[in-house]
Amino acid sequence: MFRVSGERLSGRALPALAAAFLWKKDKEGDLPLRSWRKEVHPYYRLSVTVLRARNIQGVDMLSEADCYVQLKLPTASPLHYRTKVVYNSADPEWNETFHYRIHSAVKNTLELTLYDRDLMLDDKLSSVVFDVGNIKPGQTIRRVFKLNPKDKEVLEVEFHIEESQDPPSEIITNGVLVAHPCVCVEGRIKYDEKKCKGDYMLKLSVPGSYEKQTSAPLKQSQTEELGKFVFHADRDMSPHLDVFLLKTLSIAQNDLAPELEKKILYLGKGSVSMSSLPTGQEIDIYLPLSKNQVVNMTMMKEESSQELDIRLGFELSxxxxxxxxxxxxxxxxxxxxxxxxxxxxxxxxxxxxxxxxxxxxxxxxxxxxxxxxxxxxxxxxxxxxxxxxxxxxxxxxxxxxxxxxxxxxxxxxxxxxxxxxxxxxxxxxxxxxxxxxxxxxxxxxxxxxxxxxxxxxxxxxxxxxxxxxxxxxxxxxxxxxxxxxxxxxxxxxxxxxxxxxxxxxxxxxxxxxxxxxxxxxxxxxxxxxxxxxxxxxxxxxxxxxxxxxxxxxxxxxxxxxLDEIWAQASGTGIRWLNSLTDVIKVIDDCRKLHFRDPTRLHTRLVMPGGIISNIFQDFFKxxxxxxxxxxxxxxxxxxxxxxxxxxxxxxxxxxxxxxxxxxxxxxxxxxxxxxxxxxxxxxxxxxxxxxxxxxxxxxxxxxxxxxxxxxxxxxxxxxxxxxxxxxxxxxxxxxxxxxxxxxxxxxxxxxxxxxxxxxxxxxxxxxxxxxxxxxxxxxxxxxxxxxxxxxxxxxxxxxxxxxxxxxxxxxxxxxxxxxxxxxxxxxxxxxxxxxxxxxxxxxxxxxxxxxxxx
The missing domain is CATH 3.40.1090.10 (Cytosolic phospholipase A2 catalytic domain)
Structure with missing residues (x-):
């Protein structure tokens, strides 16, 4: 569990952007050394509506593209969202809205990736990397991202940001990195033979956590440690513990190949919100996973102290x-x-x-x-x-x-x-x-x-x-x-x-x-x-x-x-590899650049090199x-x-x-x-x-x-x-x-x-x-x-x-x-x-x- 030390400051008592600056004077007595400080920043609600795409050229030459859009915003959610697939259309329309709670202290960069659905492996057509900080609170903007000006390919997306009702939270920063509050949940599976029927396994997962996932038998085992678990996660991500009920079956493939094949069946699922758990108090939880299976767990949540074990700052040690x-x-x-x-x-x-x-x-x-x-x-x-x-x-x-x-x-x-x-x-x-x-x-x-x-x-x-x-x-x-x-x-x-x-x-x-x-x-x-x-x-x-x-x-x-070895031998890298790499272009409207906030990143378009490119890149680089x-x-x-x-x-x-x-x-x-x-x-x-x-x-x-x-x-x-x-x-x-x-x-x-x-x-x-x-x-x-x-x-x-x-x-x-x-x-x-x-x-x-x- 965490070592808790230091006095916790009240977020409401501190003004935004100006809390407890721990700066020291340099030897000239003028400029402060860049050290860590505490700041309070508000949350915002971001809505992203993927509207439509136009003139999309798919990979399959025999039919139109089967498109969907994937959304990644890892500073707000560990999960990747995606629209439905619109089949056989060069002009797909989705009109699907996705919601995020974002923290205004961090650089929130949304990646929108357009895919062409395939039977084996979906083809990545293009990606747009968009700095959410370009949107002002209370503003709704519609952006038409030019994916391929030559073929008039575009992706239309609407963004809206408004202030969240959640109170502002305190973070620690050195001006480059941000440390959010971390929560730790320790738990133990309590075995009850009357309620644990059959030879089943449990898979426990907290998306975005340090540990990711762990497994434990549903029945009492000789090793008591197998029933214990611990997860560390970002409190601001509203983490939740997912518990899956699994059963492993051994199936003979056929008469000619009688060896057994392992097959995992997912029989049920339950979820516990870590935010709902009381801090510092061990509680019992009965979590139904299926009609006939209930798992009994004890869990306790602790929040991190404000004393970091990593030093954030630029001054000398x-x-x-x-x-x-x-x-x-x-x-x-x-x-x-x-x-x-x-x-x-x-x-x-x-x-x-x-x-x-x-x-x-x-x-x-x-x-x-x-x-x-x-x-x-x-x-x-x-x-x-x-x-x-x-x-x-x-x-x-x-x-x-x-x-x-x-x-x-x-x-x-x-x-x-x-x-x-x-x-x-x-x-x-x-x-x-x-x-x-x-x-x-x-x-x-x-x-x-x-x-x-x-x-x-x-x-x-x-x-x-x-x-x-x-x-x-x-x-x-x-x-x-x-x-x-x-x-x-x-x-x-x-x-x-x-x-x-x-x-x-x-x-x-x-x-x-x-x-x-x-x-x-x-x-x-x-x-x-x-x-x-x-x-x-x-x-x-x-x-x-x-x-x-x-x-x-x-x-x-x-x-x-291999590319670096070649460069040492010949004085230059393998030149033809450059033609296979991803192409990155800045696609901001040049007429608006002089109004830009210098802390905002340009919107960029990433054109992937394709499957063949990935094969060569993986081998040579x-x-x-x-x-x-x-x-x-x-x-x-x-x-x-x-x-x-x-x-x-x-x-x-x-x-x-x-x-x-x-x-x-x-x-x-x-x-x-x-x-x-x-x-x-x-x-x-x-x-x-x-x-x-x-x-x-x-x-x-x-x-x-x-x-x-x-x-x-x-x-x-x-x-x-x-x-x-x-x-x-x-x-x-x-x-x-x-x-x-x-x-x-x-x-x-x-x-x-x-x-x-x-x-x-x-x-x-x-x-x-x-x-x-x-x-x-x-x-x-x-x-x-x-x-x-x-x-x-x-x-x-x-x-x-x-x-x-x-x-x-x-x-x-x-x-x-x-x-x-x-x-x-x-x-x-x-x-x-x-x-x-x-x-x-x-x-x-x-x-x-x-x-x-x-």
């Missing part, structure tokens, strides 16, 4: 903010020494170091880059350390030592060399595979979803440690509790199984304190990752998984679909090995004005962000994979305004396209209005990159300074240290090697190096940092000056305010 307070003092002392300042600076720049993906090559290279920063005595000047894929393998290993950045990195690099140069065959020995099977079965027994990425994580565990590693991500809180190391941010992206990561990916950050989506402002404690949540409440707590299982997610290169994880945002809704948040590109009518019914909170599962499927470097995680990063040291270990991550990040930022420097790279540099590039905007201090380090062996061939030539044949031979060629030992698929190859890769990355000391320190000085100017400007502004107040 308490643990990260506490870290920053400690880290600033260390950074100030470090900069004083490194930059030879006269005194300890009052304001310090925020520096983020990013490691790209690239498998074992990225892991090994990241060690070298970090050692270079340590040799320059700059590791203590770093605030954040973030990576994707192979770089996260390096990070997670380092952070097992709570004070790693204050120790000589030669020791962990030596351990990494031992792992990288040893045979990996033991990972697939009979003993190891048996260990993996036991680990996966234990994971499954604990209730976790087990998939291929978990097995891959166990393989990586052996590759990195050659033994069982019990470490968990939350253990790394000890590594940052005193600000002694940079704050680690591990990256993954949430994707869809049938959409390319370049087209849609939501960045998920993993830190020692929290895991979450800054896009939605939704975070959970790291210890609770893998547990089950619904509507912001913890339903089932699971043990925190070992970090190796997260490494399997962060480096899940095998989750690629599905991620057969993508791991499913519990979705901790499940059961939350999109706020009515969510599209005004910069992380959403809902202004693109064909982008998934413009379809709130399809976004992550409405999904059952997460599909978290390697961040490299979107951008092969975690720029989006450190570019969040809350982290206020001044300098980004970008280490790119990609095999090809040395500036691709910058170009993709630039596009990402332009779509979302995030400050980012202009990336102008000469064609010669694209083909033959140098060791370091600096990108900045001298006129805009909000734009971070980016230092980008491609993976190159440039001056390292001639110099064993900055300014020191290679003299002996042995030294020259060590530096004279190719990083990229078809026979290179550093190809992404390689997980075992020769000792000399490992050392070369570490040293070339270390050298590239050392050889650009002046550029790095110059960027630090520039960022320090920017911070000083900000402080001076803020001080003058505060004095001006004080004078005005006086």
């Amino acid at each position: 308490h643990g990260e903010r506490y870290f920053l307070e400690k880290r600033r003092k260390i950074i100030a002392q470090s900069l004083k020494k490194a930059l030879k300042l006269n005194k300890v600076p009052d304001e310090v720049p925020v520096v983020a170091v990013l490691g790209s993906g690239g498998g074992a090559r990225a892991m090994t290279s990241f060690y070298g880059s970090l050692q270079g920063l340590q040799d320059l005595k700059l590791l203590d000047s770093i605030t954040y350390l973030s990576g994707v894929s192979g770089s996260t393998w390096c990070m997670s290993t380092l952070y097992e030592d709570y004070d790693w950045s204050n120790k000589d990195l030669k020791e962990p690099i030596s351990k990494a060399q031992k792992s990288m140069t040893s045979s990996k065959s033991g990972a697939f020995s009979a003993e190891r595979l048996r260990h993996c099977a036991q680990e996966l079965m234990a994971l499954e027994r604990d209730g976790h979803k087990v998939n291929f990425s978990d097995f891959w994580g166990l393989v990586l565990e052996y590759f990195l440690h050659q033994k069982n590693n019990p470490a968990k991500l939350s253990d790394q809180q000890n590594s940052v509790c005193k600000g002694q190391n940079p704050y680690p941010i591990y990256a993954g992206v949430n994707v869809r199984v049938n959409i390319s990561g370049k087209d849609f990916a939501e960045w998920c950050e993993f830190t020692p304190h929290e895991v979450g989506f800054r896009k939605y402002g939704a975070f959970i404690r790291t210890e609770d990752f893998g547990s089950e949540f619904f509507m912001g409440h913890l339903i089932h707590r699971r043990k925190e998984p070992k970090i190796c299982f997260l490494q399997g997610v962060w480096g899940s290169a095998f989750a690629a679909n 599905s991620r057969f090995t993508a791991g499913e994880l519990y979705n901790f945002t499940r059961g939350l809704y999109l706020y009515k004005d969510y599209m005004g948040i910069r992380d959403f590109v809902a202004w693109k009518g064909n982008h998934l962000d413009a379809f709130p019914n399809l976004l992550t909170p409405m999904e059952e599962n997460l599909y978290l994979v390697d961040g490299g499927f979107s951008i092969n470097s975690p720029f989006p995680l450190v570019l969040q305004s809350e982290r206020d990063v001044d300098i980004i040291l970008s280490f790119n270990y990609s095999w090809q396209a040395p500036f691709e991550v910058l170009h993709l990040t630039s596009k990402y930022c332009k779509e979302r209005g995030i400050p980012f420097p202009n990336i102008a790279v000469k064609e010669a540099d694209e083909k033959q990159p140098k060791e370091c590039y600096v990108f900045m905007d001298a006129d805009n201090p909000k734009v971070p300074i980016v230092l980008h380090f491609p993976l190159v062996n440039d001056t390292f061939r001639a110099y064993k240290a900055p300014g020191v030539f290679r003299e002996t044949d042995e030294e020259q031979d060590f530096g004279d090697f190719l990083l990229q060629n078809k026979d290179s030992p550093y190809r992404t698929k390689h997980f075992t190096y020769e000792p000399n190859d490992f050392n070369r890769l570490v040293e070339v990355n270390r050298y590239n940092v050392l050889n650009n000391e002046q550029l790095i320190k110059g960027a630090l000085k520039a960022a320090l000056d920017r911070r000083k100017n900000k402080t001076t400007y803020r001080g003058l502004r505060e004095k001006k305010k004080a004078r005005i107040t006086a």
